[in-house]
Amino acid sequence: MKLHDIAIARSGDKGNRATLSVVAHDPAHYPLLERLLTPERVQAHYCGVVQGPVTRHLLPQLGAVHFVLEQALGGGVTRSLALDAHGKTLSSAILDLPLDNPGTDTPAAR
Amino acid sequence: MDTYRIGSGAGYAGDRIDPAQALAEHGRLNALVFECLAERTIALAQLRRSRNPAAGYDPLLQERLRAVLPACLRQRTTIVSNMGAANPLAAGAAALAVARELGLPRLTVAVVTGDDVLPWVRRHNPVLMDALPGGPACAADLGDRLLSANAYLGADALLPALATGADVVLTGRVADPALFLAPLMHHHGWAADDWPRLGRGVLVGHLLECAGQVSGGYIADPGQLDIPGLADLGFPLAEVQADGSAVITKLPGTGGCVTRLTCTAQLLYEIEDPARYLQPDVVADFSQVQLHDMGADRVQVRGGHGHTRPDLLKATLGYRDGFIGEGQISYAGPGAVARGRLALQLLQHRLQRLGWAGLDHRADLIGVDAMHGPGLGADRAPYEVRVRLAVRCATQAQAERVGQEVEALYLNGPAAGGGVTQSVREVIAVASALVPRDAAPQAVTVMELCDEAA
Secondary structure, rough: OHHHOEEEEEEEEEOEEEEEEEEEEEHHHHHHHHOOHHHHHHHHHHHOOOOOOOEEEEHHHHHHEEEEOOOOOOOOOOOOOOOOOOOHHHHHOOOOOEEOOOOOOOOOOO | OEEEEEEEEEEEOOOOOOOHHHHHHOOOEEEEEOOOOOOOOHHHHHHHHHHOOOOOOOOOOHHHHHHHHHHHHHHOOEEEEEEOOHHHHHHHHHHHHHHHHHHOOOOEEEEEEEEEEEEHHHHHEEOOOOOOOOOEEEEHHHHHHEEEEOOOHHHHHHHHHOOOOOOOEOOOOOOOOOHHHHHHHHHHHHOOOOHHHHHHHHHHHHOOOOOOHHHOOOOOOOOEEEEHHHHHHOOOOEEOOOOEEEEEOOOOOEEOOHHHHHHHHHHHHOOOOOOOOOOOEEEEEEOOEOOOOEEEOOOEEEEEEEEEEOOOEEEEEEEEEEEEEEEEEEOOOOOOOHHHHHHHHHHHHHHHHOOOOOOOEEEEEEEOOOOOOOOOOOOOOOOOOEEEEEEEEEOOOHHHHHHHHEEEHHHOOOOOOOEEEEEEEEEEEEEEEEEEEOOOOOEHEEEEEEOOOO
């Protein structure tokens, strides 16, 4: 099982920051998202893409976890050399995370 | 119940037009909003205006109005849009021309101006927010490369325009949610310091501002999340009560869907801290929002909140930032990845020979690492790859050379490269700065078409 099997993700741009939302298809899976998707885990997953810190916001009543990824867009949409200057495809990368034994391979949740 | 029905007719400058026409004709709307200004759109529009004083508004304004004006006038649906871009007054004249061309009996357009803060920025030299290391730190550093400076006006700038009873309200730069908040404040009589209601109005605006993105667009993932009727995606509308609570829905019979999932994804889209969404009219708080999926493409939205508005306005500065030269070439079949990598090595060598190795550049293998770099997915060999070289250049001539180097791989590179494309574009970058509210002196100009035969 991967995150792709239980959640959707969407990213957006704000200057040189990317926003990343992960929303569970079934709100009952929210605790799993909160446990799996620590800021450290997200930062490690986007190693080489996201140059700055990752901030997490929890929205349990919506079944959603939301992140702000600093220095993630090659200087910002308008001047980036990247093919996907908006970082629109960044969201799909997180869905590749495996769900198996999420408690053992993640740092302690915040 | 005093329900205000407000629809979203466009989520960006190039958005589809037929869903807006359907909303105008069948949505029984009080207002139809078109949000058409991305960050750098105004700078590009300013360039067009500098070449032609009658240009600088949204190039699709007339086509959009042609599609919706007859129904909107008939049903007294107010049209609100930032399609004025860098020239709202010319946009107003263009709107009147459409009404005349359609033979409509009358039209009143109210044009909001005051977002252009370029003179203030030139005089006061504000620091730039989130400046990049080694990059420009304040407005003066941009020198004569600075093209435009526009403050994000709030709903307060639109209220006097709505008070004229105009059929169409056109603006330049306005905070996107304010295009929706203003008609809600006007209709429901919300006070300018009623922070909780203003927060809920911003919430409605934010949910609607990207149009189809809340009604099933940009979310389909076959096998995981199938969306019905995506080719005929309907645009959303909100039914908003006097207390600011709302139902997000769409027209029956249109494609797409409105669900807890589509609304949650849009709610958080491009938001940083959900508890502090900074707007000119209010600091909106979405952190406690509850979405109740009522079925049949209806989602109830409650729990939005708000706090005292910020003192300053955010402004976007557009400036010339050199050129990007780019070239691409494809390789396919056995060994495609290895030949693509060889091509990239050759291109890096060519940059060195030209003395350009120090230039900011990207050398990507599309299909392998162009999206997320070498760390993610690079171990999965695709059948075909596309080499891409993009270089930040000082001049157009230098940028043209980049594509030529890629094209030269035809005769001088690895086997069986094909499908070369080259491009050169001037970079119009944006930066942000904070400006005082009085840097943007707001005004409303009313323009009317009267039935001369009457």
